[in-house]
Amino acid sequence: PALCNAAYAWMEQRGDPQRAGALIERALRLAPEYPNALHLQGVLQAQRGESAAAEASLRRSIAGEPDRALTHAHLAGLLAASGRTEEAEAAYREALRLDPDDPVTLNDLSGLLAGRGRYDEAIPLLERAMALVADPRDIRLNHALLLARSGRTAESELLLREWLRERPGEVRYAAALAEIEARSGRAQAAVARLEEALRRHPERGDIASQLAWLLATHPDAGVRDGERSLEIARGLARGGAADPRALDLLAAALAATGRFAEAVRAAEAGENRALQRGDRRAAEEIALRRALYASGRPYLSGPQ
Numbered sequence: 001p002a003l004c005n006a007a008y009a010w011m012e013q014r015g016d017p018q019r020a021g022a023l024i025e026r027a028l029r030l031a032p033e034y035p036n037a038l039h040l041q042g043v044l045q046a047q048r049g050e051s052a053a054a055e056a057s058l059r060r061s062i063a064g065e066p067d068r069a070l071t072h073a074h075l076a077g078l079l080a081a082s083g084r085t086e087e088a089e090a091a092y093r094e095a096l097r098l099d100p101d102d103p104v105t106l107n108d109l110s111g112l113l114a115g116r117g118r119y120d121e122a123i124p125l126l127e128r129a130m131a132l133v134a135d136p137r138d139i140r141l142n143h144a145l146l147l148a149r150s151g152r153t154a155e156s157e158l159l160l161r162e163w164l165r166e167r168p169g170e171v172r173y174a175a176a177l178a179e180i181e182a183r184s185g186r187a188q189a190a191v192a193r194l195e196e197a198l199r200r201h202p203e204r205g206d207i208a209s210q211l212a213w214l215l216a217t218h219p220d221a222g223v224r225d226g227e228r229s230l231e232i233a234r235g236l237a238r239g240g241a242a243d244p245r246a247l248d249l250l251a252a253a254l255a256a257t258g259r260f261a262e263a264v265r266a267a268e269a270g271e272n273r274a275l276q277r278g279d280r281r282a283a284e285e286i287a288l289r290r291a292l293y294a295s296g297r298p299y300l301s302g303p304q
Contacts, residue, residue, distance in 0.1 A: 003027035004036045017044055035065035039074070046078050051278030054078055069099035073108070080112050083281035088112055103129040107139055110146070119150035141172050148180045156180055171197050175207055182214055187223040190214060208232050212249055216256040217301040226256030237266075244274035248286050255289075255298040263293040 003023050010020035021044050027037040042057030058075040065071065076091035092109040096102065106129035113122040126143040130136040140163070147156035160177045164170065174197045182190035194211040201207060215229035233253035237246045247270030254263035267290035274283035289299045 003030075004034075004040060007037075007040050017047060020044065033060065033064050035061045035068065035071070038064070039068070039071045042071075042078075043074060046074070049277045051078060051082055067098055069095045069102060069105070072098065073102070073105045076105075076112075077108060078278075080108075082278045083284075085112060085116060101128075101132055103132040103139065106132075107142065111142065114146050114149065119146055122146055123150065137167075137170070137172075141176055144173075145176055145179065148183065153180060153184055157184075169200075171201050171204060171207060175210055178210070182218070187214065187218055187220060191223065205236055208236055209245070209249055212236070212253060216249070216252040217299055219300045224256060226253060226258075229253040230257055244270040244277065244279065244282050244286065246270075247273065248282070248289070251286070251289065251293065252299050255293045260293045260296050264290055267293060 003026055007020040007023035007027070010016045010023065020040070024037050024041050024044065027034060028041065031037065038057045038061035042054045042061060045051075045054035045057060055075065055078055058071055058078065061071050062068070062075065072091050072095035076088045076095060079085075079088035079091060089109070089112055092105060092112065095105045096109065099105065106125045110122040110125035110129070113119075113125070123143065123146050126139055126146060130139045130143060133139060140159075144156045144159050144163075147153075147159070157177065157180050160173050160180070164173045164177065167173065174193055178190040178193040178197075181187070181193065191211065191214060194207060194214070198204065198207050198211060209232075212229040212232035214223070215225045216233070218224050230250075230253040233246075233250040237250045247266050251263045251266035251270060254260070254266055267286050271283045271286040271290065274280075274286060292299050
């Protein structure tokens with residue numbers, strides 16, 4: 001236990017996964033099936049992109065300590081990232097059976113269900129999570145987005161505008177409102193809102209990515225601006241060249257400007273990186289777009 005506690009401190013408080021890994025190895029040499037050490041090993045392996053090894057470690061941990069909710073939740077997150085959504089849902093539900101009031105797991109299961117279009121199940125989970133945390137800003141943002149995606153756009157927009165009046169500098173609410181504007185036929189207003197948010201917060205890669213994707217893939221030619229999208233996407237790819245989503249965005253922006261051969265190469269790199277990380281869903285999505293670029297067509301998706 002002492003070695004695991006020290007490893008956790010190096011992971012979470014001091015940000016040194018290498019030192020944490022050495023301590024976990026020592027713990028496992030002393031007790032090869034110690035559940036806490038296997039759990040921490042699985043978390044570190046997942047952070048390194050070693051999905052198969054991480055899954056094996058987490059399952060061994062669960063075999064030794066089946067009633068620990070957090071291990072089931074971490075396994076669920078790993079399965080979800082690999083596109084194994086049915087298994088992930090089962091693991092999240094087991095975690096909630098063991099700890100029904102964990103807001104993180106409620107939020108994560110909600111996101112998984114929403115990704116499968118099961119909004120009627122996802123939204124109540126978020127509402128439970130909001131009631132359990134002292135600062136619900138992150139969760140209520142997800143709640144507003146799910147309301148919009150489920151068709152309750154007016155309700156969602158009203159909430160976001162109210163929260164923006166309370167916290168005018170909260171860039172995440174501005175980004176969410178921009179998504180709703182784009183989805184409801186007001187893409188120019190969304191672009192303007194995102195440009196302003198990025199001007200105020202140039203360090204926010206998530207805002208830059210949202211803006212670049214909208215400019216690259218919107219079906220309205222009056223909204224698309226391939227060159228501006230490419231400018232943003234190249235900057236993001238330089239900052240995170242190994243990230244499959246950054247490469248996917250770069251490929252879409254290249255295609256939007258007619259650079260299809262470069263788009264194919266960027267998409268291939270993103271697809272390969274996603275596979276290395278065990279994210280089969282992302283790899284499949286990128287592969288579908290790559291096929292369009294290879295045929296000389298851009299990807300037009302509408303707001304995302």
